[in-house]
Amino acid sequence: MKRCVVGIRRGGDAEVAGGGKYAPTVWFPSMATMAAVLSEDNRALLCVIRDAKPKTLTELAALSGRQVPNLSRTLRMMESYGLVELKRNVREIEPIARATDFLVVLDSPQGERK
Secondary structure (H helix, E strand, O other): OOOEEEEEOOOOOOOOOOOOOOOOOEEEOOHHHHHHHOOHHHHHHHHHHHHHOOOOHHHHHHHHOOOHHHHHHHHHHHHHOOOEEEEEOOOOEEEEEOOOOEEEOOOOOOOOOO
16 A cells, blocks of 8 residues: 555645655645544544455444444545545445555645745
8 A cells, every 4th residue: 555645735726736756646625624534543444444354334343343324424535535445345335445654745834845
């Protein structure tokens, strides 16, 4: 699993030019959103998914101690940022962690680069 580089892009910000080693691949609209999505509990959940490779949300619920509806909401939100894949099998959903290691890239408040 590759390291996921994350950054903050406010609604009015222009596209970030350039690429390179530290170019974010996942963008959050604010620091608060990033903190909520990458909370300690959610990062631990990603590690459980990576290590145990549960085949269903019910199995993940048993492993994590969380309720299925709570997991479903959390995983759908994380899927929207590309952090997990929810593989739909006939009647079940298999969670797959796409990232468990994160590098947060922060710009200066004025957007200046050094």
